[in-house]
Amino acid sequence: xxxxxxxxxxxxxxxxxxxxxVMNGEAxxxxxxxxxxxxxxxxxxxxxxxxxxxxxxxxxxxxxxVSYDFNAESSIGxxxxxxxxxxxxxxxxxxxxxxxxxEQLSAIISPVDQITISSLADAYKNDPAKVAxxxxxxxxxxxxxxxxxxxxxxxxxVFIHIPDNQSVEHxxxxxxxxxxxxxxxxxxxxNIISVGKNAHVKLAEAFRTLGDQRSFTNAVTEIQVAEEANxxxxxxxxxxxxxxxxxxxxxxxxxxxxxxxxxxTLNGKFTRNNLNIVLDGEHCDAHMYGLYFPDGTQHVDxxxxxxxxxxxxxxxxxxxxxxxxxxKGVFNGKIxxxxxxxxxxxxxxxxxxxxxxxxxxxxxxxxxxxxxxVKCSHGxxxxxxxxxxxxxxxxxxxxQSEAMSLLMFAFCADVVQQIKIDSVREYLxxxxxxKLASK
Amino acid sequence: xLSINDLRASIEGKEILKGINLEVKPGEVHAIMGPNGxxxxxxxxxxxxxxxxxVTGGNVVFDGxxxxxxAPEERAAxxxxxxxxxxxxxxGVTTINFLKTAVxxxxxxxxxxxxxxxxxxxxxxxxxKLVSMNDSLLKRALNEGFSGGEKKRNEVFQMAVxxxxxAILDETDSGLDIDALRIVAEGVNSLRSPERSTxxxxxxxxxxxYIVPDYVHVLYKGRIVKSGPKELALxxxxxxxxxxxxxxxxxx
Numbered sequence: 277x278x279x280x281x282x283x284x285x286x287x288x289x290x291x292x293x294x295x296x297x298v299m300n301g302e303a304x305x306x307x308x309x310x311x312x313x314x315x316x317x318x319x320x321x322x323x324x325x326x327x328x329x330x331x332x333x334x335x336x337x338x339x340x341x342v343s344y345d346f347n348a349e350s351s352i353g354x355x356x357x358x359x360x361x362x363x364x365x366x367x368x369x370x371x372x373x374x375x376x377x378x379e380q381l382s383a384i385i386s387p388v389d390q391i392t393i394s395s396l397a398d399a400y401k402n403d404p405a406k407v408a409x410x411x412x413x414x415x416x417x418x419x420x421x422x423x424x425x426x427x428x429x430x431x432x433x434v435f436i437h438i439p440d441n442q443s444v445e446h447x448x449x450x451x452x453x454x455x456x457x458x459x460x461x462x463x464x465x466x467n468i469i470s471v472g473k474n475a476h477v478k479l480a481e482a483f484r485t486l487g488d489q490r491s492f493t494n495a496v497t498e499i500q501v502a503e504e505a506n507x508x509x510x511x512x513x514x515x516x517x518x519x520x521x522x523x524x525x526x527x528x529x530x531x532x533x534x535x536x537x538x539x540x541t542l543n544g545k546f547t548r549n550n551l552n553i554v555l556d557g558e559h560c561d562a563h564m565y566g567l568y569f570p571d572g573t574q575h576v577d578x579x580x581x582x583x584x585x586x587x588x589x590x591x592x593x594x595x596x597x598x599x600x601x602x603x604k605g606v607f608n609g610k611i612x613x614x615x616x617x618x619x620x621x622x623x624x625x626x627x628x629x630x631x632x633x634x635x636x637x638x639x640x641x642x643x644x645x646x647x648x649x650v651k652c653s654h655g656x657x658x659x660x661x662x663x664x665x666x667x668x669x670x671x672x673x674x675x676q677s678e679a680m681s682l683l684m685f686a687f688c689a690d691v692v693q694q695i696k697i698d699s700v701r702e703y704l705x706x707x708x709x710x711k712l713a714s715k
Numbered sequence: 716x717l718s719i720n721d722l723r724a725s726i727e728g729k730e731i732l733k734g735i736n737l738e739v740k741p742g743e744v745h746a747i748m749g750p751n752g753x754x755x756x757x758x759x760x761x762x763x764x765x766x767x768x769x770v771t772g773g774n775v776v777f778d779g780x781x782x783x784x785x786a787p788e789e790r791a792a793x794x795x796x797x798x799x800x801x802x803x804x805x806x807g808v809t810t811i812n813f814l815k816t817a818v819x820x821x822x823x824x825x826x827x828x829x830x831x832x833x834x835x836x837x838x839x840x841x842x843x844k845l846v847s848m849n850d851s852l853l854k855r856a857l858n859e860g861f862s863g864g865e866k867k868r869n870e871v872f873q874m875a876v877x878x879x880x881x882a883i884l885d886e887t888d889s890g891l892d893i894d895a896l897r898i899v900a901e902g903v904n905s906l907r908s909p910e911r912s913t914x915x916x917x918x919x920x921x922x923x924x925y926i927v928p929d930y931v932h933v934l935y936k937g938r939i940v941k942s943g944p945k946e947l948a949l950x951x952x953x954x955x956x957x958x959x960x961x962x963x964x965x966x967x
Binding site for chain 2: 667668676687688
């Protein structure tokens with residue numbers, strides 16, 4: 277049997293056992309036992325087909341039809357990264373090349389009393405019990421093949437800790453670069469972020485690709501938000517036409533904390549984002565904003581969960597998309613209100629503009645409410661550009677293409693304005709303007 | 716300046732304009748009146764280039780050019796302005812940004828260089844003053860949450876900024892109380908000049924107390940059935956439209 281005919285699942289399982297065989301004593305550690313459990317779950321679940329309810333509109337057949345090098349070395353240096361830089365960005369910049377944290381390329385400018393950043397491996401070396409207790413803690417109940425796969429193969433991401441009462445002045449930007457210049461590469465970064473009580477921080481994860489070969493990113497980030505903390509978390513995907521991306525962000529919020537998420541998918545062949553927020557505290561508020569612009573045959577799927585477990589909290593969600601050509605979009609928003617979560621307020625909205633008869637958008641709000649004193653609402657709209665607005669603008673001398681750009685930019689504005697890292701917002705405004713003007 | 720010859724237009728296969736003839740010379744104000752459903756707003760829309768209407772016959776020559784083949788934005792750049800009966804709310808686009816784009820697109824059409832931010836702001840402030848437009852509205856999203864009066868005033872303000880050769884006011888009086896009507900009319904009057912022509916489309920005579928026309932035309936069933944001096948509007952106010960209808964039916 278040639279290599280090409282062995283399917284990706286078998287190859288990954290074989291690879292896991294081969295690595296395990298050379299691990300010496302470490303194989304019995306708590307950390308590795310969690311990885312092994314991840315593998316077992318992945319083995320049991322296998323890659324999902326479209327018969328799986330959670331994957332009904334997102335077919336991964338194409339994604340798993342080829343092989344990827346998950347251990348690819350890369351010669352990327354600062355010169356190649358120059359092109360990926362965002363102007364006027366005064367921030368802690370962490371680089372990840374093919375999924376692994378690269379300390380040499382990274383620059384941390386915040387003082388050590390504000391943030392602790394280390395690779396997962398270093399953090400584990402320093403305090404094995406602590407890291408093992410965080411690792412896969414939030415995602416342990418996820419019955420998801422890709423999360424399990426990431427747990428099994430978790431690459432050396434970062435462990436970020438913000439101590440109690442610290443207000444981190446400079447944002448922390450995690451920049452993931454897939455080097456697909458020579459071959460198909462796979463990466464499975466795993467990051468753990470722990471935000472202390474009453475700490476304030478702004479974070480962004482940015483995904484980019486170099487080269488035209490295929491890249492497959494399977495990323496998992498776990499974020500613990502302690503009491504009264506305030507976290508802004510953004511995910512920006514601007515990858516190649518051959519980039520496949522599956523990502524899970526799992527968040528747990530405690531009393532009186534605030535969490536803001538912004539997920540913007542600018543480019544990529546196939547994207548699936550899972551944003552799962554557990555409101556495990558009272559008087560919390562969680563905000564989720566999303567924006568996507570697929571064109572060509574691109575596919576963007578956003579699955580979100582707001583899981584209200586305690587009383588008196590609020591979640592608020594707004595996703596927007598502009599779909600062109602033969603692109604496909606999926607939005608699935610779940611709101612759970614558990615029996616104890618009285619006085620919950622939960623709002624959800626998903627609005628789309630479909631510019632081509634060949635583009636499709638599937639939206640599915642899913643509310644499961646087990647408490648009786650709650651306020652929940654949801655709404656989705658899918659439509660075309662407002663013809664009356666278009667004529668109004670044209671009647672003032674604005675060309676059709678310029679009017680379309682202005683209207684689409686305006687459509688995105690209420691999401692873009694939620695991005696509170698200035699350099700990231702300006703970058704997005706720039707890229708979005710160009711993207712909207714391109715057709 | 717504007718010459719409409721035997722203009723016919725239909726929507727969804729139904730003919731609305733059945734042969735309109737109208738001559739407008741520079742500086743003139745023409746009122747188009749008529750009962751509901753007579754085709755007044757259709758005429759305004761067809762002149763501005765609204766694409767739902769299909770022109771099935773005739774021509775419209777503006778400043779020596781046949782405009783019927785032109786896109787709405789080209790007509791605007793040539794100097795035609797339509798003040799909407801129902802100005803559109805556009806969230807996310809500020810009035811000032813909208814107008815800056817419009818002004819510079821028109822300048823581009825004419826081969827002129829764009830105005831820089833300072834020049835543009837100076838010009839806009841002067842025009843706002845001219846039509847009593849509150850500066851604070853300029854920074855808000857276009858027409859979003861504006862009162863009826865503010866929307867109509869914004870139309871006149873846009874007209875002041877774009878300085879058209881021909882302004883078409885489509886039922887500008889609808890939904891306005893008498894004070895708002897007066898302010899809007901004063902704005903329009905302040906823009907009158909020997910070069911600028913105006914077509915006022917209205918159902919009621921009251922707007923014409925403030926914007927006094929040179930000619931009044933009555934549109935009925937897609938044709939101009941009567942034309943006269945400004946006194947015709949008063950006669951219509953007094954007697955209604957029935958006598959016109961009767962006249963038309965009698966002629967058959």
